Amino acid sequence: MTDALIIGGGSGMGLALARTLLAEHLDVTIAGRSADRLAAARAALEPAAAAPGSAAARRIRTLRADIGREEDVAELFDAVGPVEHVVVTAADVTGAYGRSADITAAAARSVLDVKLLGAWLVGKYAAGRVTGSLTYTSGINAYRPNGSNTIVAAANGALASLASGLALELAPVRVNVVSPGWVDTPVWDRLGMDKRAAFADLAERLPARRIGTPEDIAQAFLSVLRNGFVTGTVLHVDGGHRLV
Numbered sequence: 001m002t003d004a005l006i007i008g009g010g011s012g013m014g015l016a017l018a019r020t021l022l023a024e025h026l027d028v029t030i031a032g033r034s035a036d037r038l039a040a041a042r043a044a045l046e047p048a049a050a051a052p053g054s055a056a057a058r059r060i061r062t063l064r065a066d067i068g069r070e071e072d073v074a075e076l077f078d079a080v081g082p083v084e085h086v087v088v089t090a091a092d093v094t095g096a097y098g099r100s101a102d103i104t105a106a107a108a109r110s111v112l113d114v115k116l117l118g119a120w121l122v123g124k125y126a127a128g129r130v131t132g133s134l135t136y137t138s139g140i141n142a143y144r145p146n147g148s149n150t151i152v153a154a155a156n157g158a159l160a161s162l163a164s165g166l167a168l169e170l171a172p173v174r175v176n177v178v179s180p181g182w183v184d185t186p187v188w189d190r191l192g193m194d195k196r197a198a199f200a201d202l203a204e205r206l207p208a209r210r211i212g213t214p215e216d217i218a219q220a221f222l223s224v225l226r227n228g229f230v231t232g233t234v235l236h237v238d239g240g241h242r243l244v
């Protein structure tokens with residue numbers, strides 16, 4: 001039995017979650033598209049896996065999979081077998097930010113293919129294999145769209161409905177969504193914007209008075225994994241962003 005499969009665990013929040021779960025004595029399998037990213041993540045995680053008396057290498061497994069491709073998802077779950085917890089943090093929003101008039105249908109489709117259909121494929125193939133919980137990651141833009149992230153917001157918003165449906169289909173397996181606010185992860189470095197200025201401006205307005213860390217979100221995933229009475233819901237971990 002695999003303790004936890006984190007799809008998107010090669011960076012950002014998924015990587016922070018992997019580190020958290022290893023510290024909690026769970027073994028982790030992380031999946032993503034890039035072999036290089038997975039190898040770097042494994043190297044970064046090895047110190048956290050080296051608990052006294054355990055062989056670090058046996059506690060971390062990496063598997064390549066693109067959840068936009070059904071055959072990859074099927075192969076991933078065949079390789080993983082029975083698994084207690086599945087968390088999906090995977091997303092690729094390349095080319096999907098801007099006004100809708102400037103976004104190509106191909107870029108929009110590719111967001112939906114991974115973030116929504118990929119999430120559904122994970123639910124489809126996790127059925128009968130996952131025993132504890134399945135948790136998705138949406139995001140604040142579903143609740144506070146800004147006019148330049150419409151398709152990403154729509155994909156994130158739809159995850160709440162997906163989780164509600166799957167919570168019924170997969171019961172008693174629990175299916176939930178964690179919805180982060182702005183979190184300082186590598187995704188921001190790829191957006192080509194002045195991250196520092198944007199973070200400083202938002203931090204001043206947020207009730208929490210700061211931007212989120214990957215560890216904030218990892219702790220939220222952990223609480224959803226551990227609480228056997230939480231299912232079919234969205235946990236907002238956004239520093240109060242929906243209030244401002």
Ligand SMILES: NC(=O)c1ccc[n+]([C@@H]2O[C@H](COP(=O)([O-])OP(=O)(O)OC[C@H]3O[C@@H](n4cnc5c(N)ncnc54)[C@H](OP(=O)(O)O)[C@@H]3O)[C@@H](O)[C@H]2O)c1
Nearest residue numbers: 008010011012013032033034066067090091139182183185
């Ligand atoms: N950072 C924020 O401020 C923020 C705010 C709200 C919501 N979110 C959401 O939170 C989640 C995690 O974001 P993050 O900031 O941690 O992002 P990140 O650092 O870019 O991590 C995303 C991971 O997903 C993997 N991935 C992308 N496409 C994939 C696919 N088709 N199949 C399998 N794996 C795939 C990537 O690895 P490969 O490229 O190697 O596949 C990467 O390791 C995302 O769903 C994001 O939309 C982020």
